[in-house]
Amino acid sequence: MIIHLSSRQNDKIKHVIALRNKRIRKEEGLFVSEGRKAMEMAKESGLLVEVYTTKTLKLPNDIMQYIINEDLLNKISLNVNPEGIVFISKMPNIEIKKHDxxxxxxxxxxxxxxxxxxxxxxxxxxxxxxxxxxxxxxxxxxxxxxxxxxxxxxxxxxxxxxxxxxxxxxxxxxxxxxxxxxxxxxxxxxxxxxxxxxxxxxxxxxxxxxxxxxxxxxxxxxxxxxxxxxxxxxxxxxxxxxx
Amino acid sequence: MIIHLSSRQNDKIKHVIALRNKRIRKEEGLFVSEGRKAMEMAKESGLLVEVYTTKTLKLPNDIMQYIINEDLLNKISLNVNPEGIVFISKMPNIEIKKHDxxxxxxxxxxxxxxxxxxxxxxxxxxxxxxxxxxxxxxxxxxxxxxxxxxxxxxxxxxxxxxxxxxxxxxxxxxxxxxxxxxxxxxxxxxxxxxxxxxxxxxxxxxxxxxxxxxxxxxxxxxxxxxxxxxxxxxxxxxxxxxx
CATH class of the missing domain: 3.40.1280.10 (SPOUT methyltransferase, trefoil knot domain)
Known part of the structure; x- marks a missing residue:
């Protein structure tokens, strides 16, 4: 689903920023990452929850896509983010398959x-x-x-x-x-x-x-x-x- | 020589900050570094010009030592600098001794x-x-x-x-x-x-x-x-x- 966001006061935007706090990350089991490749890896792992992006992306329908402007991107991004992609994912709990x-x-x-x-x-x-x-x-x-x-x-x-x-x-x-x-x-x-x-x-x-x-x-x-x-x-x- | 500095408006302090600019570094052939080990390496290389420090250091007399407080250190330091040492040195021009x-x-x-x-x-x-x-x-x-x-x-x-x-x-x-x-x-x-x-x-x-x-x-x-x-x-x- 695709939703347009424009207000800096939106609860979704506030939530992304709140996840900079380690305690909140731990409580919610969620964290924020950036960039297309990392997003693809989160998606492949079934951990991708929602995406904040300046341009609509091809993503499965159950992934929420929030379309934001550059200004909002700069507010929630902590890196130089030329790809315009910030996303929330679940914290991974990956099985150890080998023990060598x-x-x-x-x-x-x-x-x-x-x-x-x-x-x-x-x-x-x-x-x-x-x-x-x-x-x-x-x-x-x-x-x-x-x-x-x-x-x-x-x-x-x-x-x-x-x-x-x-x-x-x-x-x-x-x-x-x-x-x-x-x-x-x-x-x-x-x-x-x-x-x-x-x-x-x-x-x-x-x-x-x-x-x-x-x-x-x-x-x-x-x-x-x-x-x-x-x-x-x-x-x-x-x-x-x-x- | 040891000099105490306390004003943020001092020309010496302004100079350290000015050297954050690449053009000025190039014009003057000087740059700013931090930390004790790096300072020792600059000294050994004969490139150390002057030191800004919160505590007096053992240094040759021809190296200017400016004693500053934490507040001034934080103003001129760009890193977490627990050692309280910021220094200016000449840009090295090191001979290539081997070519392998x-x-x-x-x-x-x-x-x-x-x-x-x-x-x-x-x-x-x-x-x-x-x-x-x-x-x-x-x-x-x-x-x-x-x-x-x-x-x-x-x-x-x-x-x-x-x-x-x-x-x-x-x-x-x-x-x-x-x-x-x-x-x-x-x-x-x-x-x-x-x-x-x-x-x-x-x-x-x-x-x-x-x-x-x-x-x-x-x-x-x-x-x-x-x-x-x-x-x-x-x-x-x-x-x-x-x-």
Whole structure:
């Protein structure tokens, strides 16, 4: 169904803005994303609820389409949004289908790092992402933007590392002296790759339960960005993993 | 020398803010960065001019130190700046010492992608970065923040690809059908790794002069973030390169 909206005071518009608040997102189980590709991914996942757009889109009839002007778009959009598409979807609850390759993000604070790591983990065939309780919210608008729709497909759970260890290899990224070069890490059983906080790295508790500590050899600067290091490590472990 | 500043109208404060403008940065050959580590790297490179800080720092006498309060810090700082350090430095003009591994960024628009790519290229021992004319400015504040001081050490030049080809392998990242898996790319002579625009990839002209087209096999999503793909490719080419 298609409805035209023009008032900034409309309850629908107010609702989109209200969903910027994490508590309200959680209460309603809804969140806001932007862009055509992400919308297609939400639709494919059956999670798309309603769309706010400057131009009528080809969408199934049960998806509400609110046609808005540029002014209203700018009011509800938090990004540069040349496609003129903002949409509400249900929060995904995606089943973990395989259990070989997990990514655990401990106390990641930057939403861009989180979102881009979700995108890369999906693209590289990781099975699930786990987040420590103090990690940034994946439904934060910047995380959503960086994830490019990948959170509609990637299982993401808030769960402390200690609760899903199983018999897995716990491969912790840390620049300590006793870390081995990631290129020398050949996991032979299901593993969890652990990345830590941007400024402080992984916690002592996590280091204590690491079964392998890894690093990427670097020079000229103290560290890589955590999402960059994560991308390299996810890729290398993919190449090296043999169950 | 240490000077206390308290007025928002002070010419020094106005100057820091004026340097947000690209034209003024270019005219004066100066730019503004933030944070302790980046300041240390600027100092080591002999490029540090003056520092604005909430607490007196140990610095050589010829570096001007302006002590400011939190209010003034917030006025001149564009980032979350818990370290209370903003500084002006000269624009680096760093000699290219080796010519084996270049990174060429064509029409990269996101300053975060640019800054983090500079950081990763430095960390992974790339010799220089070249930027197409339409790429975002590396002295943009978000690019500087993401670069974490790496632009004080990494040679960066604005130069079209056609002007530094030499006899190099031109390895272009593109998701075309005739691209080979990056894991099958073993350069045996100096190379240029080319990454394209976030939305549109590399240009037709660049594809025409590619000597090797490469991609990272992915699934579940259309593409990787360009900086993430770049990190993986820079890493893999490092492992595979033999002159």
């Amino acid at each position: 390759k997990y990514l655990y993000l401990e106390n990641i604070q930057d939403p861009g790092n989180l979102g881009t790591s979700i995108r890369t983990a999906l693209a590289l065939g990781y099975d699930a992402i786990f987040l420590s309780d103090n990690s940034c919210d994946p439904f934060n608008d910047k995380a959503i933007a960086a994830s490019k729709g990948s959170l509609f497909k990637m299982p993401i759970h808030h769960l402390p590392l200690s609760e899903f260890l199983g018999n897995r290899e716990i491969i912790v990224s840390t620049l300590s002296d006793d870390s081995i070069d990631i290129d020398d890490c050949y996991p032979t059983k299901p593993f969890i790759l652990v990345l830590g906080n941007e400024a402080h790295g992984v916690s002592e508790d996590t280091l204590d339960i690491a079964t392998i500590k890894v690093k990427i050899p670097i020079s000229g600067i103290d560290s890589l960005n955590v999402a960059q290091a994560g991308a390299i490590m996810m890729y290398v472990l993919n190449q090296h993993f043999e169950k | 591994k270049y990174l060429y960024l064509e029409n990269i628009q996101d300053p975060g992608n640019l800054g983090t790519s500079i950081r990763t290229a430095l960390a992974l021992g790339y010799d220089a970065i070249f930027l197409s004319d339409n790429s975002c400015d590396p002295f943009n504040d978000k690019a500087i923040a993401a670069s974490k001081g790496s632009l004080f050490k990494m040679p960066i030049h604005h130069l079209p690809l056609s002007e530094f080809l030499g006899n190099r392998e031109i390895i272009v990242s593109t998701l075309s059908d005739d691209s080979i898996d990056i894991d099958d790319c073993y350069p045996t002579k100096p190379f240029i790794l080319v990454l394209g625009n976030e939305a549109h990839g590399v240009s037709e002209d660049t594809l025409d002069i590619a000597t090797i087209k490469v991609k990272i096999p992915i699934s579940g999503i259309d593409s990787l973030n360009v900086a993430q793909a770049g990190a993986i490719m820079m890493y893999v080419l490092n492992q595979h390169f033999e002159k």
